[in-house]
Amino acid sequence: MGSLRLSTWAAAASAQQGFPSAGPAPEWSARRRRARARPRCAPVSASASASLGGGRLRTGTGHEWLWDCRGGLGGGGGRDYAREMETAVRVVQVACTLCQRVQDSLLRPSADGGGRVHAKLDRSPVTVADWGVQAVVSWLLSDSFRDENISIVAEEDDETLSSSDGAALLESVVEAVNDCLVQAPMYGLRSPDKQLTAHDVIQAIRKCSSVGGPKGRFWVLDPVDGTLGFVRGDQYAIALALIEDGEVVLGVLGCPNYPMKKEWLSYHQKYYRLMSNVAPPPSGSWHKGCVMYAQKGCGQAWMQPLVHDFGKLDWHHPREIQVSSISDPVSATFCEPVEKANSSHSFTAGLAHSVGLRKQPLRVYSMVKYAAIARGDAEIFMKFARAGYKEKIWDHAAGVVIIQEAGGVVTDAGGRPLDFSRGVYLEGLDRGIIACSGKLLHERIVDAVDASWNSSTL
Numbered sequence: 001m002g003s004l005r006l007s008t009w010a011a012a013a014s015a016q017q018g019f020p021s022a023g024p025a026p027e028w029s030a031r032r033r034r035a036r037a038r039p040r041c042a043p044v045s046a047s048a049s050a051s052l053g054g055g056r057l058r059t060g061t062g063h064e065w066l067w068d069c070r071g072g073l074g075g076g077g078g079r080d081y082a083r084e085m086e087t088a089v090r091v092v093q094v095a096c097t098l099c100q101r102v103q104d105s106l107l108r109p110s111a112d113g114g115g116r117v118h119a120k121l122d123r124s125p126v127t128v129a130d131w132g133v134q135a136v137v138s139w140l141l142s143d144s145f146r147d148e149n150i151s152i153v154a155e156e157d158d159e160t161l162s163s164s165d166g167a168a169l170l171e172s173v174v175e176a177v178n179d180c181l182v183q184a185p186m187y188g189l190r191s192p193d194k195q196l197t198a199h200d201v202i203q204a205i206r207k208c209s210s211v212g213g214p215k216g217r218f219w220v221l222d223p224v225d226g227t228l229g230f231v232r233g234d235q236y237a238i239a240l241a242l243i244e245d246g247e248v249v250l251g252v253l254g255c256p257n258y259p260m261k262k263e264w265l266s267y268h269q270k271y272y273r274l275m276s277n278v279a280p281p282p283s284g285s286w287h288k289g290c291v292m293y294a295q296k297g298c299g300q301a302w303m304q305p306l307v308h309d310f311g312k313l314d315w316h317h318p319r320e321i322q323v324s325s326i327s328d329p330v331s332a333t334f335c336e337p338v339e340k341a342n343s344s345h346s347f348t349a350g351l352a353h354s355v356g357l358r359k360q361p362l363r364v365y366s367m368v369k370y371a372a373i374a375r376g377d378a379e380i381f382m383k384f385a386r387a388g389y390k391e392k393i394w395d396h397a398a399g400v401v402i403i404q405e406a407g408g409v410v411t412d413a414g415g416r417p418l419d420f421s422r423g424v425y426l427e428g429l430d431r432g433i434i435a436c437s438g439k440l441l442h443e444r445i446v447d448a449v450d451a452s453w454n455s456s457t458l
């Protein structure tokens with residue numbers, strides 16, 4: 001089967017560039033009607049928020065929290081995560097700006113590329129954006145939750161930066177972090193009183209060294225998920241989740257190159273190709289990207305546009321997202337990683353054939369695959385890594401809760417929920433990961449895996 005790749009640079013134009021208006025498409029209207037029938041969770045207006053919860057004023061740090069989910073069940077336990085959710089969305093929005101700048105500079109041959117691309121111990125790429133986002137998220141979360149001793153799980157590596165060879169690189173990271181944090185107030189967050197020093201940045205990165213586990217509360221961060229996509233100017237995601245006692249209670253996915261509407265992707269791609277021949281995209285000036293978020297047990301998931309430059313966070317008009325209603329394999333689309341090394345394309349092609357999937361796979365970098373399922377742009381996501389590879393929690397936590405709350409199903413290939421309670425790895429994962437828009441498709445894929453596993457080379 002051939003592959004269809006999501007946009008290289010889903011670079012967008014604004015409404016002035018002749019985009020369709022952002023008003024709800026018919027399918028959105030239908031979804032909104034369904035959502036109104038079960039109003040359990042919603043961003044609320046600032047004025048309404050004051051009278052919620054039996055007179056409970058939504059005040060955090062002298063701030064009215066606009067996010068409200070009182071109906072949370074399960075791991076959410078009906079707890080109020082307004083403060084955490086709203087902070088996490090704002091933090092991810094800020095982090096996206098850093099990534100966009102670094103990606104722009106990586107793609108511009110004339111720029112210094114922010115120190116360009118380096119190699120992690122496993123030889124996968126890492127850039128200023130990975131360290132920069134870790135420092136920014138760590139600083140902003142620590143500042144926003146000063147009353148708690150927060151823990152963050154991320155692939156922390158400050159060795160390269162701290163080494164004698166890393167001085168220039170560290171300088172680029174510090175500059176990127178300070179340039180980014182100075183904008184935090186635009187997103188309703190505090191910025192540091194004075195610029196962070198190299199030492200402060202290293203300390204912030206080192207804070208991301210929690211190892212998770214079954215008890216307590218920790219944040220899980222993938223600063224730049226889909227690094228290959230990122231360095232290639234393609235899709236990537238910034239993923240932040242909160243885990244409590246082993247359960248993912250909220251997840252936020254920033255997808256800077258994934259536009260609010262699927263149809264915009266091809267338009268963006270053409271537009272970008274055309275424009276990039278004429279002039280490189282000025283940083284942050286193109287309307288593109290979205291942020292998705294959900295709280296466990298709310299039964300709803302949301303999306304808002306990525307804010308650029310002097311735009312404003314729009315808490316009052318987020319869009320509810322829902323998984324696709326397609327259950328016929330003939331019309332269903334499946335997503336998988338771009339790289340064969342990360343997931344066996346031949347095994348999934350066999351599964352697709354046996355289940356009756358007819359469409360070309362959508363090969364997309366990063367957790368944008370989770371975003372695509374949650375939002376109904378595709379129906380199935382499958383990942384079957386080579387034997388011995390252990391999936392890490394930061395590559396899945398945020399995406400899983402968003403798909404589940406948007407109405408989808410995510411399990412391992414044995415049909416069991418992913419276990420986020422056993423440290424940085426998804427220990428005990430059975431063969432691979434299967435995320436679907438509905439139970440029917442999910443059961444079919446799980447059965448097909450059972451039927452073909454023994455004859456596979458995995």
Ligand SMILES: Nc1ncnc2c1ncn2[C@@H]1O[C@H](COP(=O)(O)OS(=O)(=O)O)[C@@H](OP(=O)(O)O)[C@H]1O
Nearest residue numbers: 224225226227337338339341342364365366385389
């Ligand atoms: N060998 C192997 N097998 C499976 N998975 C691996 C492997 N190596 C790395 N990783 C992890 O996969 C993350 C990237 O997944 P993607 O779905 O984005 O893959 S792809 O780039 O589209 O091929 C990638 O996340 P990032 O490092 O954040 O990009 C890794 O955590």
Ligand SMILES: [Mg+2]
Nearest residue numbers: 222225226395
């Ligand atoms: Mg990752």
